[in-house]
Every structure is written in structure tokens, then in C-alpha cells.
Amino acid sequence: MEAKSQTTSEKYAADIASIREAQSREETAAKVLQETGAVLVHPYNDGRVISGQGTISLELLEQAPQIDTIIVPISGGGLISGVALGAKSINPAIRVLAAEPRGASDAAQSKAAGRILVLPETNTIADGLRASLGDLTWPVVRDLVDDIIIVDDKEIIEAMRLCYEILKVAVEPSGAIGLAAVLSNSFRENPAWKDCNHVGIILSGGNVDLGVLWDSLSK
Structure with missing residues (x-):
């Protein structure tokens, strides 16, 4: 007791x-x-910020118009709101999926509940994904984000390693989560996404605290 x-x-x-x-x-x-x-200027719950983030979709689909699915990290929702609005204005049939850490899954819980939920506590190596949805980003996430893929911290770290080894790119945990989502069993074994043949992954941010990363690997 x-x-x-x-x-x-x-x-x-x-x-x-x-x-x-x-x-x-x-x-x-x-x-x-x-x-x-x-x-x-709010970091994500601001129309100007959301509009700026939307240019990612414009550039991505201009270079690779065959993309049928885009996977984006989600936290406060500014990035994915801009990407979803931009992508679906070009191709309404395109899928936009969010990637969220299990220890900060407020967006997934919010979509399930149909309203914004704020977690009293978060626990994830992806420290850039601990914010809560805003009143501007929530309606976009609710209506235009097709689904949210939850991944564990170990999967995020593995995705970071692949980015280092194969792409030679330093990506922070919050930025690597999209790749982690694509490689996860929850995505690969989900029949709803079996026809996702051309997937675009948004890798956002390279602010890696190597001390925290090495500590997490030893746990």
C-alpha cells in the first residue's frame, strides 16, 4: 500500500x-x-504558420506526383494541418496519416473521442511531439487526417539509426517518427493500408541531443 x-x-x-x-x-x-x-506568432496554432507548412505538400507532390500517402509527425498539429490542406487541395484522394509516440498519444485519443484531449503527463524520447492540439489545428486533424499510427520509442530510435546509416542524415526523434510508423507492424499489417504503394514521409528536424539518445539506448 x-x-x-x-x-x-x-x-x-x-x-x-x-x-x-x-x-x-x-x-x-x-x-x-x-x-x-x-x-x-504561435508555433503551430496560427493560420500563417499552417499555411507555410502547406508548401511542403506543394513541393513534394510537384516532385513526386505519384505519391498516394503522406506520413507526418503530429504534436500540436501545425505541420500536419498544413500538409493535409495542401495535399488534399491537389489530390482529394491522397491519404494523410499521422505518426505519434505511444507516450504522447493525445491526438489519437482526441480523434477517438471526437474532441481535444490534453494528457496530464507525457513520456517519450520524441520531446518535440509533446504539445496538445489547438483550436485551429484540431478541426483539420479531425476531418482531413485519415488515421494516426502509434509507435514505441524503440521503433523511433531504430528509424533514427536507419536515417544515419542509409540516408546519412541526422534526424531528431520527433522527425524520424514517420519512418518508424512506415516500418511498424501496425502499418505494414493493417489491411486498410495495403494499397499504399507510393508513400511520402516527412522527416522534420535535426535537433538531436546525443547524450539523451545514448542514454535511451542503454536502458
């Missing part, structure tokens, strides 16, 4: 810390805006 009580207390403390961290960011941003007169 004592061990269980400690575990519950630790989880509660982590939840409180996460809430306070989010509040602190918002309060600090509001203070800077008030003091400097600056304009806040």
Missing part, C-alpha cells in the same frame, strides 16, 4: 509541475507582449 501511495503522489506532483510549466510559459509570453508591444 505504501509503494502505491508513493507512486500516486509522484504522479500527482508530475501533473502539477506540467500544468505550472504551461502556465509559466503563457504568463511569460503575455508579459513580454505587454512590455514590448511584440506580436505573438
Whole structure:
């Protein structure tokens, strides 16, 4: 009973810390805006950011128009919203699939529930995918993202290794998750995606903390 009580207390403390961290960011941003007169450009829940992300689809389909499926990392939803809007404006039949880590699967849970869900705690090596969907990105994810593929951290690390060894490209965990999704059993063995013959994968970001990566490999 004592061990269980400690575990519950630790989880509660982590939840409180996460809430306070989010509040602190918002309060600090509001203070800077008030003091400097600056304009806040949200990193993902902003129409201008979403539109900019949409150019990825334009360039991708211009170079490879045969693509029938695009797989994109998902977190706050800005990247995949832009990609989905751009891709489906060119080819309404194209599939747009999201890739999400198991330890931060709020987008998948939100789609299943039909409303935005915010997780009290996240735990994944893909630290860039821990944000929650916004009021602008959620409707796009809800209506235009065909499905969300959940992958484990081990699968993400393996995808990073393949990027290093084969592509000679340094990709951070959050950016490599699309490749991890394509290689996962949940994708390859799902009959719904058996006719995905030309798959485009968005590799986003190269901010790799090698210390964290090596530590994760030894666990």
C-alpha cells in the first residue's frame, strides 16, 4: 500500500509541475507582449504558420506526383494541418496519416473521442511531439487526417539509426517518427493500408541531443 501511495503522489506532483510549466510559459509570453508591444506568432496554432507548412505538400507532390500517402509527425498539429490542406487541395484522394509516440498519444485519443484531449503527463524520447492540439489545428486533424499510427520509442530510435546509416542524415526523434510508423507492424499489417504503394514521409528536424539518445539506448 505504501509503494502505491508513493507512486500516486509522484504522479500527482508530475501533473502539477506540467500544468505550472504551461502556465509559466503563457504568463511569460503575455508579459513580454505587454512590455514590448511584440506580436505573438504561435508555433503551430496560427493560420500563417499552417499555411507555410502547406508548401511542403506543394513541393513534394510537384516532385513526386505519384505519391498516394503522406506520413507526418503530429504534436500540436501545425505541420500536419498544413500538409493535409495542401495535399488534399491537389489530390482529394491522397491519404494523410499521422505518426505519434505511444507516450504522447493525445491526438489519437482526441480523434477517438471526437474532441481535444490534453494528457496530464507525457513520456517519450520524441520531446518535440509533446504539445496538445489547438483550436485551429484540431478541426483539420479531425476531418482531413485519415488515421494516426502509434509507435514505441524503440521503433523511433531504430528509424533514427536507419536515417544515419542509409540516408546519412541526422534526424531528431520527433522527425524520424514517420519512418518508424512506415516500418511498424501496425502499418505494414493493417489491411486498410495495403494499397499504399507510393508513400511520402516527412522527416522534420535535426535537433538531436546525443547524450539523451545514448542514454535511451542503454536502458
